[in-house]
Amino acid sequence: MSQYGQTIKSIRESRGISQATLCKGIMSRSNLSRFEHQLYIPSFDKVVNLLERLNVTVDEFMYIDRHFLPSRYEYFYRKLIRAENYKNKEELSITAKQIAEYKQESTEFYELFLLSQLSLLESNLPAELTMTDISEYMRPKLFELENWLFYDFRRLNNFIQIFQLDEALFLYDRAITEFSKYEAFSKENNISIHLSLNVGQLLLAHHQPEKAVIYFKKAKQYARQQNKLFQELVSDLFIEKIISRNKEQNTKDSLTVLMEELIRQGYKTTVDSLISYIEEK
Known part of the structure; x- marks a missing residue:
């Protein structure tokens, strides 16, 4: 013990x-x-x-x-997400290789290995598995869930892109409903924000920008409720990206002014990461 x-x-x-x-x-x-x-x-x-x-x-x-250290799983999970968010392909490859060394340790670690493989594929990097391999393992795991636990929401958020659009929307609605029982849970609970952002991006990929805006607005609402400024800015950037495609803008919008102010305040790396993330979607 x-x-x-x-x-x-x-x-x-x-x-x-x-x-x-x-x-x-x-x-x-x-x-x-x-x-x-x-x-x-x-x-x-x-x-x-x-x-x-x-x-x-x-x-x-x-x-x-653990002497004030995260678990090994949390350490590698955060490292993987950080490499993804900052589009650091070298760090992503290194982290995926490290995760692979522990893939047989537990089901949780094996699914982290699958997530790392998915990240490699989406970054056009060499991977051990194919998208089909990942999908065949994870799809039944998530579709067959009856009683959702906190870990399951993270699983869906991590792998939602492997589903068809109608499946993703169905699972999103179910997850958001189920997640209401975890609103008071003390553990980090950005799930509703990230799920909404990810579904919005799926809709964009399927050329449905009007519907995508609905989910980005939901993400912004959840982010504001939880005082998550970074995610609120990401949501706004997606919305602005869609709006700007539909009309000419001759004046600077308030979001652009905010970005410039953040750069002046010394947050250029954060702003560059935000813009890079949005432009690649």
Whole structure:
């Protein structure tokens, strides 16, 4: 059980809480002492009760137990997404190769391997798998879901482009409805934003800009609700891109003025990344 007992002890002592105070009504003091010395494994509900008394979430506890490091999966997932977002093909190839070394470790890691392969294909880089290989594995996984968990929303968001447009719209509607039960979940929950952005891009790829605007506006709404400025700007840029195709603009729009101001404030790399991302879609 890792060093969970020792981590509990470390947090308890940092809060100045005695063993007697922490364990009252949860377990005996002797069992808490044995747990802190890795000699006893309490039931999960008792551990949760201890954490609640310490005002520590399970996610934070796991993070502390890993010495304030992300899990290996989260580390590589973030590294992959960062390489994609900044269009760094060299970093993308390196990260995909690293992920491949762990693909047999778990189902979660194998799906991360599939995602890395999808990223390589979309960037026109050499890959071990084809789009068909990825689709044959992931499509049934997502279509057969009955009870959606947080991880499943991320899975759909990552692989939504492998579906036909009508399938993607169907899964989007279902996911947004199911995701409502996670609105108060403390874990990062940008899923509704990214799903809306991705569906909008699918509609653009299928030459349906008017419908795409609907989903980009949804993404902007979700981003504003969650104070996610970067995603709000991405949504606005997509909308502006579509509008500018349909009419001549002789004056600078407010979004262009904002971009110029961000550059003046020292955010040129962010602005370049935003514009590059939009122009490639």
